[in-house]
Amino acid sequence: MYTIGQISEMFNIPISTLRYYDKEGLFPEMERRSGIRRFSEKEVEALRVIECLKASGLEIRDIKQFMKWCVEGPSTYSKRKDLFEKRKKAVEEEMKQLQKTMDMLKFKCWYYEKAIKDGNEDRLNQMLPDHLPKEIQKLYDSAHS
Amino acid sequence: MYTIGQISEMFNIPISTLRYYDKEGLFPEMERRSGIRRFSEKEVEALRVIECLKASGLEIRDIKQFMKWCVEGPSTYSKRKDLFEKRKKAVEEEMKQLQKTMDMLKFKCWYYEKAIKDGNEDRLNQMLPDHLPKEIQKLYDSAHS
DNA sequence: GTAATACCTAAACCTGACTTTAGGTCAAGT
DNA sequence: ACTTGACCTAAAGTCAGGTTTAGGTATTAC
Numbered sequence: 001m002y003t004i005g006q007i008s009e010m011f012n013i014p015i016s017t018l019r020y021y022d023k024e025g026l027f028p029e030m031e032r033r034s035g036i037r038r039f040s041e042k043e044v045e046a047l048r049v050i051e052c053l054k055a056s057g058l059e060i061r062d063i064k065q066f067m068k069w070c071v072e073g074p075s076t077y078s079k080r081k082d083l084f085e086k087r088k089k090a091v092e093e094e095m096k097q098l099q100k101t102m103d104m105l106k107f108k109c110w111y112y113e114k115a116i117k118d119g120n121e122d123r124l125n126q127m128l129p130d131h132l133p134k135e136i137q138k139l140y141d142s143a144h145s
Numbered sequence: 146m147y148t149i150g151q152i153s154e155m156f157n158i159p160i161s162t163l164r165y166y167d168k169e170g171l172f173p174e175m176e177r178r179s180g181i182r183r184f185s186e187k188e189v190e191a192l193r194v195i196e197c198l199k200a201s202g203l204e205i206r207d208i209k210q211f212m213k214w215c216v217e218g219p220s221t222y223s224k225r226k227d228l229f230e231k232r233k234k235a236v237e238e239e240m241k242q243l244q245k246t247m248d249m250l251k252f253k254c255w256y257y258e259k260a261i262k263d264g265n266e267d268r269l270n271q272m273l274p275d276h277l278p279k280e281i282q283k284l285y286d287s288a289h290s
Numbered sequence: 291g292t293a294a295t296a297c298c299t300a301a302a303c304c305t306g307a308c309t310t311t312a313g314g315t316c317a318a319g320t
Numbered sequence: 321a322c323t324t325g326a327c328c329t330a331a332a333g334t335c336a337g338g339t340t341t342a343g344g345t346a347t348t349a350c
Contacts, residue, residue: 052249052250052288056250077257078257081254081260081261084257085254088254091246098200102236102240105201108197109229109233112222112226112229
């Protein structure tokens with residue numbers, strides 16, 4: 001059993017945020033001893049799931065719904081699995097998007113490196129949009145598609 | 146030259162958002178004809194960069210700073226390159242984080258698939274935390290590290 | 291016994307990124 | 321001339337996800 005302060009240190013999450021999560025219903029079964037929250041291993045695992053679902057782009061209210069399902073028992077297994085499958089797809093999309101972002105960033109790094117060498121963008125402007133070095137052209141095309 | 150309505154369709158961004166970006170200084174050199182905005186190829190490329198920097202996690206005020214540097218000319222090439230290098234690192238971090246998120250999601254999908262088959266979590270609880278099938282154990286460990 | 295810590299609540303406040311509202315301009319078509 | 325549609329502004333409103341504030345309780349250290 002952990003206090004809110006221990007959990008805060010463990011996860012590097014402000015105490016105020018943990019209380020906010022609790023208020024929003026993300027720990028529906030948390031115990032209390034004379035008013036004080038007692039985080040068990042269950043809440044620790046819940047918090048890992050909260051961080052995962054949040055990182056996947058899910059909103060607090062939907063995480064709360066998931067936590068409710070967990071309390072309801074085996075009848076909600078398939079709803080829970082569905083949720084995770086959907087989050088998986090969302091994260092796959094997000095990663096594709098990030099890869100495009102990455103290509104643009106790499107292109108711009110190359111671009112400015114060359115601009116610094118040349119002292120201006122004249123030669124670069126002549127190469128755009130389709131006379132770039134092969135590997136750079138790939139990045140440019142990916143970022144501009 | 147494009148109107149705000151054409152750009153809105155082109156990028157699938159609300160007109161109100163484009164006006165907001167302009168008000169925030171993200172198009173410092175945009176022309177006007179009798180009060181009406183005229184987006185040139187320069188602004189189109191700026192918008193691609195805005196979307197990229199936003200996707201990399203940069204705030205509007207910092208994107209504005211970048212756009213100011215662009216107006217200042219060659220003396221800011223290295224500042225601009227630095228910015229893109231930093232964004233690249235931030236996105237690399239973000240991708241690592243997303244990979245961990247993905248591992249947790251895959252683990253949970255496997256978990257609930259098994260829970261559905263079994264009708265309960267008893268066998269699963271016996272396998273946790275280190276008697277999982279080899280590939281699943283990898284996902285679990287990655288997500289819980 | 292009293293001081294320092296670590297906990298508690300309710301409610302107000304904050305921030306970033308937009309969006310909506312209310313009222314106005316301007317050019318083209320009928 | 322007048323209506324329609326696309327543009328304009330300033331200012332207020334919205335929303336998620338917290339954080340801060342103000343006032344209070346409970347346990348341990350001296």
